[in-house]
Amino acid sequence: MTVMKKVWDPAVRFFHWSQFILLAGLWYTGTEGLMEWHQLLAYTLAAVLLARICWGFYGSQSARFSQFAASPLKALRYLRRPEPVMGHNPASSYMIFALLLLVLLQFVSGLMTTDHIFTDGPLVRYVSSDVVSLATRWHKLGIDILLIAVAVHVVAAVWHSWRHHNVILGMLHGKLSAPKDMGVPTPKAGWSYFILVVLFWLAFYWWQGADLIRMLSY
Template sequence: MKSELVWDWPIRVSHWLMALLFTGLIITGNEGGDWFKYHFYMGYSLSALILARVLYGIWGSHYARFGQFVRSPKVVFSYVKGLLTGHHEHYAGHNPIGALMVVVLFLGLSLQWLTGLFTSDQIFWFGPFNGYASDDWLDRISTIHHTLPNILLALVALHILAVLFHEIHLKERLFLAMLHGKKKGLTGPVQVQTPRLGIVLSLVIGLAWLAVLWMMPI
């Protein structure tokens, strides 16, 4: 079957960079000491990457846009019912459950880096916004920041299991598709074009946010 491009390079690059940065954040967050500095810098990078990807979800290519793949609860339940009965609808981009996972992960990761801007190790390293909240609020924020990684790890594990389900049971090569961006057996897919303006705007705003964070003391 002919392969058709579905996920263009900005989607694929941002996906794998998020995976690498999240892994690095988990490792450095548990090390302490001088590693904590790199924990902040990777958190800054993740925040800029998510911001750029969200913007590309508005200005980007067809299958990158949230308006294309985010579905209503009714559609999600209908898709789940189809999976259980073996008559699910095929989607060129993210299916309704995959789209829901994307949104949940983006929200969870965003809450994680946002709370990280207020969090400190109480000794050497302090988030750039640490001085803008009361002690009571800092305690609440710190609790969220130190609890959420366990939830995010569970979501990542669920995401990997879902990919394996598609690979083994549904015979959809999602892993390879996230490497080269192409899928087979599609019926009338939209011709994917990567909009230069969308990339430029997303990158400029994301990098500007990153530069602001890097200039702030920790």
């Protein structure tokens, strides 16, 4: 007999959906040349991401990196014979780490990117021209790789929800079906995660955001 059990805390769910929305906004603003908005969204996503990385070390058990990090062999065994997992499954862990790394690389490279016309990243002046050139090339290529990874992640989530556990709805209400006798640690409320998001966002606003908002008001 299976029942619905609370697995994912508000912090994990907020990060998951806000990352999806912010990436869509970053793609659109970058494509349309709305660079002030693009940078504001980038700093917002960076605040959400950095807080999630911190939460991955001290947050709820299902949110911790140590909980879902898995060997390739374990991931393959899971793909061959899926079983209830109270959190991210071993196979999805590789996509999660890849997405976190790609988003982080995209943000860092963006700080050192230039279009040689209107917009320079805030770190362009501090690094060599070779680093700027490399960062600019990666930033243009990285968004395509990131979008492909997101598409693969979405397809995998839809397939998994259809065949095994509805992880898409689970990321909305935080619950997954599991055997009645399977123990599940109680997720934390996640207030410290949201406090970290605000603190990181304020730091970015103090560093660059205020100037960007002034530029938007002209």
